[in-house]
Amino acid sequence: METFMVKKMKFKPSLPLRVIGRSLYVALTMFLGMTFPFFGALLGFFGGFAFAPTTYFLPCIIWLIIFKPKRFSFSWFMNWFCIIFGVLLMVLSPIGALRDIIVQAKTYKFYS
Structure with a gap:
């Protein structure tokens, strides 16, 4: 600006x-x-789609493709753990935020 x-x-x-x-x-x-109503929940909803992939599992997938570590080694397990954690976070975060939006919508008042 x-x-x-x-x-x-x-x-x-x-x-x-x-x-x-x-x-x-x-x-x-x-x-x-x-x-914007439910601003925090909207941040959680969209952040779950954007934050989890770019932070947790895409770097790990790229690292596994580039370096090809030995299967079942410590680094292989840690990367797969981060991939699974990131996918779970990407799925559960928007679900939780959507639930929060639905709960807040019942009692929402503009600028309250």
């Missing part, structure tokens, strides 16, 4: 610009978090 303001809108880079720009960003993010 600051880069856009400096390069495209021709503002001079300065501390007040940085403070105002970042404060506006935080205020906008806070407003979106308050406005």
